[in-house]
Amino acid sequence: MKPLSRPGLWLLLTALLLAGAALSLAVGPVRDPSGWLILRLRLPRVALAMLAGSSLAVSGCVLQSLLRNELATPYTLGISAGAGLAAGTLILLQSALPGIVFMIAGSAGALVAAAAVWGLARAGGGGDVRILLAGSTVNLVGASLLMLIEFYSPSSRLVEIVRWMMGDLSAVDATAPLFLVPFVLAGMIVVALRTGTLNQLSMGDELAATRGVRVSLESNLLLAAASLMAGGVVGAVGPVGFVGLIVPHAMRRLAGSDYRILVPASAMGGMILLLLADVISRVVASPAEIPIGVVMSLAGGPFFLALLLRDARGGRP
Amino acid sequence: MISDMSFSLREGELCGLLGPNGSGKSTLLRTILDIGPSWSGSVRICGLDSAALGRLERARKVSFLPQEYNIASRLTVRETVLLGRHPHRPPWQGDSEEDLEIAAECMAMTGVESLSGRSFAELSGGERRLVMLASALAQQPKLLLLDEPGSSLDFRHAVDLWVLLDRLAAAGLTILASTHELNTAARFLDSVLLLEGGVCRAFGTPAEVCTPELLGSVFGVALEVRPDGGGGILVIPAVGGSS
Numbered sequence: 021m022k023p024l025s026r027p028g029l030w031l032l033l034t035a036l037l038l039a040g041a042a043l044s045l046a047v048g049p050v051r052d053p054s055g056w057l058i059l060r061l062r063l064p065r066v067a068l069a070m071l072a073g074s075s076l077a078v079s080g081c082v083l084q085s086l087l088r089n090e091l092a093t094p095y096t097l098g099i100s101a102g103a104g105l106a107a108g109t110l111i112l113l114q115s116a117l118p119g120i121v122f123m124i125a126g127s128a129g130a131l132v133a134a135a136a137v138w139g140l141a142r143a144g145g146g147g148d149v150r151i152l153l154a155g156s157t158v159n160l161v162g163a164s165l166l167m168l169i170e171f172y173s174p175s176s177r178l179v180e181i182v183r184w185m186m187g188d189l190s191a192v193d194a195t196a197p198l199f200l201v202p203f204v205l206a207g208m209i210v211v212a213l214r215t216g217t218l219n220q221l222s223m224g225d226e227l228a229a230t231r232g233v234r235v236s237l238e239s240n241l242l243l244a245a246a247s248l249m250a251g252g253v254v255g256a257v258g259p260v261g262f263v264g265l266i267v268p269h270a271m272r273r274l275a276g277s278d279y280r281i282l283v284p285a286s287a288m289g290g291m292i293l294l295l296l297a298d299v300i301s302r303v304v305a306s307p308a309e310i311p312i313g314v315v316m317s318l319a320g321g322p323f324f325l326a327l328l329l330r331d332a333r334g335g336r337p
Numbered sequence: 338m339i340s341d342m343s344f345s346l347r348e349g350e351l352c353g354l355l356g357p358n359g360s361g362k363s364t365l366l367r368t369i370l371d372i373g374p375s376w377s378g379s380v381r382i383c384g385l386d387s388a389a390l391g392r393l394e395r396a397r398k399v400s401f402l403p404q405e406y407n408i409a410s411r412l413t414v415r416e417t418v419l420l421g422r423h424p425h426r427p428p429w430q431g432d433s434e435e436d437l438e439i440a441a442e443c444m445a446m447t448g449v450e451s452l453s454g455r456s457f458a459e460l461s462g463g464e465r466r467l468v469m470l471a472s473a474l475a476q477q478p479k480l481l482l483l484d485e486p487g488s489s490l491d492f493r494h495a496v497d498l499w500v501l502l503d504r505l506a507a508a509g510l511t512i513l514a515s516t517h518e519l520n521t522a523a524r525f526l527d528s529v530l531l532l533e534g535g536v537c538r539a540f541g542t543p544a545e546v547c548t549p550e551l552l553g554s555v556f557g558v559a560l561e562v563r564p565d566g567g568g569g570i571l572v573i574p575a576v577g578g579s580s
Contacts, residue, residue: 088407216428219420224406229372231476232396232424277411277456280431 023276032274033288040295041066048302065189067197069298069312070291071204072189072257073267075249077290078211080264081283082246085218086239087151090272093264094130094250097155100261101162102133102247103254104185108166111181112173119256120199126255127203130247133158138243187260187313189298196256203252210245211283214238218279260313262320263290269327339364339535342378346513346528348479351506353522354515355546356532357556362515363404365532366482369513370401383479396424400476402469402483408458414468415453418444421475436475443471446501448494462489470498474505481505483514487521499525523547524569531555543570 024032044066045058076094083092094100106129107122137158141151170181211218217238220228225235253260267289268282275285294312301315339361346352354362367373369380371387380387382398390398400421410417421443422436432440444450447467452460457468466489473481486502487495495518503525506512513530516522523529529546531539533555539546547570553560559575 088409213429216423216426216430219412219416220423220428222407222412223410223417223420224403226367226372226403227401227406230370230396230399230401230403231420232391232393234392272411276413276416278416280429 021273024274026281029275029281029285033285033292036292037288037295040292040299041070043299044069044295047299060194064194064197065298066295068189068200068257069294071197071200072253072260073263073290073292073294074287075204075207075253075290076260076263077267077271077286077293078208078283079246079250081268081279081286082211082218082242083264084268085222085279086242088222088224089152090269091265092152092155094246094254095159095259095261095264096152098133098137098158098162099130099155099247099250100254100259101159101166102129102131102136103127103251104259105129105162105166105169106132106251107184107255107258108169108181111184112169112177118199119193119196123199123203123252123255126253127248127251130251130254131244133162134243134247138240183311184258185313186311187258187316188311189257189301190309200252200256203248207245207249207252208287210241214242215280215283218242218283222277222279258311258313260294260316262316262324263293266320266324266327267293269324338374339368339376339532342537344530344537344540345381346480346511348511349506349509350527351502351512351525352514352528352530353519353526353543354513354530354532355517355519355552355555356515356538360532360555361535362532363484364535366401366484366513366515369480369482370399371395393424396476398478399480399482400473400478402466402473402481402486404484404488406465406469408462408465410457412457413453414444414449414455414457414460415440417457417468418449418453418471418475421472424476439477440471440475443474444468446474447471448497463491463494466490467494467498479511481510481512481514483512485515485517487516487518495521519547519572520565520569523572524565524567547572549575 045062048062080093083094083097084090103126106125110117110122110125137151137154140154170178173181217233220231220233221235221239229235268286271282271285271289275281297312297315297319300319301310301312304310342365354365356362364373368376382390382395387395418440419432419436422432422439426433426436441450444453447470449464449467449471452464452468457465460468466486470486487498490498499522502512502514523543526543528541529543530537531546531551538555539551547562549560549562552562552572561573561575563571565571
């Protein structure tokens with residue numbers, strides 16, 4: 021599939037984003053003719069879905085450039101596991117904390133996990149495969165520690181942790197989007213100023229260095245930005261998988277692989293995807309809601325496999 | 338590991354870097370670029386101390402064609418060539434008309450303009466080398482460092498490559514290229530730097546350096562060197578094998 025023209029791309033993504041936001045505002049079990057309740061309940065949720073979707077998708081983009089591997093995501097690098105472990109520990113200790121505390125814990129956990137993966141890989145002589153292996157290891161260790169926490173949790177807390185681990189936009193309070201904004205904004209600014217650098221790094225560190233890129237500094241900054249955003253989201257809504265994998269993959273088809281276009285396109289694509297997933301989570305078992313993390317895993321997995329099969333038939337790598 | 342090395346190239350000189358595998362050719366190129374292992378000494382580019390140049394200023398003066406890069410990149414050929422414009426603009430800025438013109442010129446020079454819309458990952462190894470050379474040229478350097486530029490190229494493209502390098506050198510670009518294709522390259526080279534075990538064994542004109550004795554002793558094989566009738570030389574294994 022040939023990438024769309026720039027005006028066509030932005031027009032399509034803007035139309036889909038507006039449609040997704042309108043749908044998300046309109047659909048749900050609560051009927052309120054005045055609209056006040058809907059705006060109070062659903063507007064923060066729309067904002068949260070957009071912030072979380074764009075953050076996870078852009079984090080995926082950044083990691084894929086740094087590792088020159090389209091399978092790299094906040095999950096494969098252990099960043100989500102670090103965030104999950106930190107936020108899960110906090111729930112065990114004291115769940116009645118303001119949402120921002122979980123976001124700070126999530127980001128801190130993500131940064132520690134990212135630093136550990138990066139450090140382990142560098143200590144082992146570097147290399148993209150080593151980083152992915154180190155990420156898988158940190159992922160497994162983080163998941164095991166979280167299970168240990170669950171094992172020793174009282175049953176009331178256990179329910180909270182398990183519910184949070186499913187990824188859920190409905191379980192957070194209306195102020196969550198406001199608290200999440202600084203995390204997303206800081207990460208997005210760092211990435212937006214470095215989209216050309218992402219292009220250089222995607223061709224190889226050595227080549228990027230000869231073109232004037234401070235490879236170590238820029239890689240660390242970009243990794244920190246991706247961790248901050250993904251960790252903040254995991255702290256706010258729990259782990260929501262596949263966004264960082266599916267969105268950049270789909271956007272490469274629509275927008276091409278130039279990160280100066282791919283990053284903003286993925287940000288919009290992530291918003292659209294989570295808005296739609298949130299609508300699905302509200303309607304499939306209405307009036308009950310199923311967690312958005314479950315929707316993303318159930319719908320995202322087959323969708324991604326279908327994309328891979330289509331690529332294979334089309335001869336794409 | 339390289340040691341005890343001192344040489345200078347004049348403006349517009351096309352110099353071949355010769356030596357057996359592991360003799361330090363790539364390390365020397367990385368040292369000039371200051372991207373290799375730590376080292377002591379000084380490199381002067383256009384009369385200026387390289388260490389005192391900012392990273393972007395150095396990137397505007399020196400460009401590099403490495404042997405290794407991400408061959409799975411999905412950037413198009415044109416986008417890949419435009420990466421060479423990085424030192425000339427802020428990293429978030431789009432491509433200017435000037436950038437696009439320079440990229441088109443460089444693609445035309447290396448003969449890859451017909452591939453401009455193709456994905457880099459879908460190209461053959463030889464096509465990728467030419468695209469990466471175009472990208473290095475788009476940097477508009479004063480000094481061009483090439484690590485085995487002719488590897489993966491078929492005979493015609495290898496000859497075209499050296500003709501192009503000769504033309505660029507005549508236009509004032511200084512070029513240092515490591516190569517194993519002496520027979521193709523020799524007639525175009527102004528000088529040859531011969532390395533062995535990280536040490537400079539000889540530096541001079543091809544006629545001075547490419548002698549059977551010197552090449553034979555460095556490469557560890559008995560060689561004959563004959564004029565090729567066109568201003569170059571032919572280096573062929575002598576009957577009998579190792580020296």
